[in-house]
Amino acid sequence: xxxxxxxxxxxxxxxxxxxxxxxxxxxxxxxxxxxxxxxxxxxxxxxxxxxxxxxxxxxxxxxxxxxxxxxxxxxxxxxxxx
Numbered sequence: 001x002x003x004x005x006x007x008x009x010x011x012x013x014x015x016x017x018x019x020x021x022x023x024x025x026x027x028x029x030x031x032x033x034x035x036x037x038x039x040x041x042x043x044x045x046x047x048x049x050x051x052x053x054x055x056x057x058x059x060x061x062x063x064x065x066x067x068x069x070x071x072x073x074x075x076x077x078x079x080x081x082x
Contacts, residue, residue, distance in 0.1 A: 002079040010070040019066040026058040
């Protein structure tokens with residue numbers, strides 16, 4: 001099953017760009033997942049289990065590395081790549 005996820009990240013830190021960029025770099029380590037980033041959010045496209053595992057790993061990594069970060073995610077069944 002294909003999955004599309006839209007993610008917005010809000011680090012609770014003065015230097016908020018570093019955690020956002022780090023999170024996106026971690027997502028891009030998964031070659032089977034398509035990651036598109038724009039100024040408002042990041043979209044992920046791929047097989048459900050692979051996308052969810054990448055999200056779980058990268059969110060955990062972000063919390064461990066940067067502390068408090070808010071993630072807002074939208075999930076949609078299917079592949080909605082532009």
